[in-house]
Amino acid sequence: MSARRPTLAVWKFASCDGCQLTLLGCEDELLAVADAIQIAYFPEASSAMAEGPWDLSLVEGSITTPHDAERIREIRRASRHLVTIGACATAGGIQALRNFADVEAFTRQVYARPDWIKTLATSDPIAAHVPVDFELRGCPIDKAQLLEVINAFVYGRRPQVPQSSVCEECKRAGHVCVMVAHGTPCLGPVTHAGCGALCPGCHRGCYGCFGPKETPNAPALSAWLEHLGMKREEIVRVYRTFNANSDTFREESLRHERDTDHQG
Amino acid sequence: MRVIAPQAMDTLIRLLSEDGYEVVGPTRREGAIVYDRVHGLDDLPAGWGDDHAPGRYRLWQRDDQALFGYVVGPHSWKKYLFPPRETLVRVHRRDDGGFETENGEPSPPRRAFIGVRPCELAAIDVQDRVFLGQAVRDRAYGARREGVFLVAVNCAEPGGTCFCASMDTGPRAKSGFDMALTEVIEGGMHVLVAEAGTEAGEALLQRLEPREADDAERRAAERVWREAPQRMGRAMPTNARDVIARSLEHPRWEETARRCLSCANCTLVCPTCFCAQMEEVPDLEGRVSERVRTWDSCFNGEHSYMVGGTHRTTVAARYRQWLSHKLSTWHDQFGTSGCVGCGRCITWCPVGIDITEEVAGLAGGGDS
Numbered sequence: 001m002s003a004r005r006p007t008l009a010v011w012k013f014a015s016c017d018g019c020q021l022t023l024l025g026c027e028d029e030l031l032a033v034a035d036a037i038q039i040a041y042f043p044e045a046s047s048a049m050a051e052g053p054w055d056l057s058l059v060e061g062s063i064t065t066p067h068d069a070e071r072i073r074e075i076r077r078a079s080r081h082l083v084t085i086g087a088c089a090t091a092g093g094i095q096a097l098r099n100f101a102d103v104e105a106f107t108r109q110v111y112a113r114p115d116w117i118k119t120l121a122t123s124d125p126i127a128a129h130v131p132v133d134f135e136l137r138g139c140p141i142d143k144a145q146l147l148e149v150i151n152a153f154v155y156g157r158r159p160q161v162p163q164s165s166v167c168e169e170c171k172r173a174g175h176v177c178v179m180v181a182h183g184t185p186c187l188g189p190v191t192h193a194g195c196g197a198l199c200p201g202c203h204r205g206c207y208g209c210f211g212p213k214e215t216p217n218a219p220a221l222s223a224w225l226e227h228l229g230m231k232r233e234e235i236v237r238v239y240r241t242f243n244a245n246s247d248t249f250r251e252e253s254l255r256h257e258r259d260t261d262h263q264g
Numbered sequence: 265m266r267v268i269a270p271q272a273m274d275t276l277i278r279l280l281s282e283d284g285y286e287v288v289g290p291t292r293r294e295g296a297i298v299y300d301r302v303h304g305l306d307d308l309p310a311g312w313g314d315d316h317a318p319g320r321y322r323l324w325q326r327d328d329q330a331l332f333g334y335v336v337g338p339h340s341w342k343k344y345l346f347p348p349r350e351t352l353v354r355v356h357r358r359d360d361g362g363f364e365t366e367n368g369e370p371s372p373p374r375r376a377f378i379g380v381r382p383c384e385l386a387a388i389d390v391q392d393r394v395f396l397g398q399a400v401r402d403r404a405y406g407a408r409r410e411g412v413f414l415v416a417v418n419c420a421e422p423g424g425t426c427f428c429a430s431m432d433t434g435p436r437a438k439s440g441f442d443m444a445l446t447e448v449i450e451g452g453m454h455v456l457v458a459e460a461g462t463e464a465g466e467a468l469l470q471r472l473e474p475r476e477a478d479d480a481e482r483r484a485a486e487r488v489w490r491e492a493p494q495r496m497g498r499a500m501p502t503n504a505r506d507v508i509a510r511s512l513e514h515p516r517w518e519e520t521a522r523r524c525l526s527c528a529n530c531t532l533v534c535p536t537c538f539c540a541q542m543e544e545v546p547d548l549e550g551r552v553s554e555r556v557r558t559w560d561s562c563f564n565g566e567h568s569y570m571v572g573g574t575h576r577t578t579v580a581a582r583y584r585q586w587l588s589h590k591l592s593t594w595h596d597q598f599g600t601s602g603c604v605g606c607g608r609c610i611t612w613c614p615v616g617i618d619i620t621e622e623v624a625g626l627a628g629g630g631d632s
């Protein structure tokens with residue numbers, strides 16, 4: 001490697017830590033990673049904290065407070081490259097369910113002194129606040145894809161992270177389609193690849209953890225889910241998980257919510 | 265006409281294994297008939313049938329012990345000859361700055377395929393043209409294809425999405441097999457009519473000690489061959505090639521795109537689709553890089569990525585690419601149709617889009 005290893009920082013916003021742990025979970029590869037890149041700021045792994053600026057910042061979590069919104073701008077200023085990791089940082093995460101509700105009403109219900117709570121009305125992806133160089137999908141992210149992104153960064157190339165469907169991974173793995181063969185609802189046809197079709201491999205439908213694929217056609221899938229017997233309110237729910245706030249899933253759940261309301 | 269007992273399949277699988285073949289064939293898993301290693305009669309899906317409709321597949325229990333009472337499942341032999349992921353070459357950086365290369369995969373095993381349907385024989389023939397019949401021969405495909413022993417099974421009960429008769433690829437195999445079987449079940453009769461297509465096939469058949477068919481068996485077999493073509497679930501319009509060639513601006517592409525998920529399932533289950541993407545996979549130290557080939561599809565945006573970006577940006581453009589390549593431009597490219605009428609793309613399309621209905625719609629004769 002070159003004399004100066006690029007520096008890496010890992011940042012956390014509103015999230016569960018699962019995506020950062022994926023980096024620590026790279027047991028076999030962690031030494032090679034540490035050889036290639038200097039892990040300079042990673043509170044989850046080490047109390048030693050180097051000063052910025054950083055060559056590569058991995059950002060986990062969504063923006064939910066005014067303080068977060070300020071902090072991410074500072075991090076952006078101090079980072080040459082900024083990559084978001086996971087559904088929270090890329091789409092707002094499961095906590096973006098608040099975007100469909102009245103957050104003020106929540107704080108009044110939950111806290112004795114709601115006036116002490118400074119929170120935003122929405123849970124936002126990082127890209128809603130600062131420019132992002134690459135968004136790595138998943139809840140949680142996939143270890144192999146994370147290593148690919150780091151590798152691509154080290155060598156200054158584009159990450160090879162396909163935007164095709166989970167179905168493609170499902171078929172490559174030789175799984176039997178749960179939707180066609182069992183009638184089990186599956187979000188695979190509209191969901192971004194990356195997990196290796198984990199759930200269909202366990203006879204379950206895809207939950208959409210990696211968010212929408214490139215050119216998703218959610219209305220066509222929803223029509224088929226109805227044909228399989230799903231009720232409209234159930235369809236609203238399948239799109240309202242970790243990527244509820246991604247454009248495609250949000251529009252699709254809202255469309256079905258509106259229609260449910262109309263039906264009374 | 266010679267027959268063997270269904271139990272002779274056990275001997276057949278054992279003999280092929282003893283001869284050094286890795287024997288693969290139909291077996292039941294996850295509610296479907298898939299292709300995997302088979303070690304004896306017990307691994308075959310005796311007594312199971314399959315129901316096919318657009319976007320729907322279900323197994324059902326037959327009232328007989330037919331070994332080949334299903335049609336085709338989601339897998340095809342493509343997964344062995346053109347695997348979904350393979351390392352083509354591995355490149356090592358030498359200390360002096362040069363490179364060394366080695367083959368990505370160890371030599372493939374010699375395989376025997378049991379239960380190859382006539383449409384699947386045709387599909388293997390199509391992929392042979394693609395991978396071996398061009399100016400540059402695909403070495404990895406050739407190495408896997410070379411020693412394959414093919415035991416075909418003619419179709420007695422074509423499925424709901426089958427249309428091989430209209431593609432002239434079945435339901436009875438004419439050539440391209442080492443041995444072909446026809447399962448005949450009638451009253452108390454249950455035999456496999458066996459034909460040899462090669463010397464190797466004849467030699468194996470001899471070792472199974474076949475006997476001459478009696479009159480009843482002969483008549484029953486002839487009935488199977490006569491009636492199977494009448495039992496096709498579907499038909500492809502005869503002039504598909506021309507219909508598509510003159511429909512490039514047809515409004516139906518847009519209509520179908522509203523239903524199509526661009527999920528790529530149709531291309532991946534298709535036994536002739538050959539598109540792949542190449543990835544260079546370097547290690548973090550920058551010492552070794554692998555060139556990996558994985559199945560790709562014209563339904564993916566990246567598939568048409570060129571300088572300046574993706575040029576098939578809409579689902580309509582991608583659906584049109586798939587249909588026109590399969591049924592029209594494939595003829596120009598390889599001298600055959602790219603479709604053998606197996607029906608997989610219809611059954612395994614998660615929203616049941618039907619290639620025969622699409623062509624009929626373009627022709628103006630469908631119920632579009």
Ligand code: SF4
Pocket residue numbers: 166167168170171175176177178179180186187188189197200205206529614
């Ligand atoms: S099981 Fe789901 S992901 Fe797999 S092919 Fe079927 S629809 Fe696609």
Ligand code: SF4
Pocket residue numbers: 530533534535536590602603604605606607608609610619
């Ligand atoms: S296009 Fe469809 S019916 Fe034709 S060979 Fe491919 S999967 Fe089979």
Ligand code: SF4
Pocket residue numbers: 531536537538539560561562563585586587589590
């Ligand atoms: S139909 Fe599409 S995926 Fe299949 S071979 Fe042609 S271009 Fe490739």
Ligand code: SF4
Pocket residue numbers: 523524525526527528529530531563612613614615616617
């Ligand atoms: S035709 Fe069906 S299987 Fe093919 S891409 Fe469209 S939705 Fe998927």
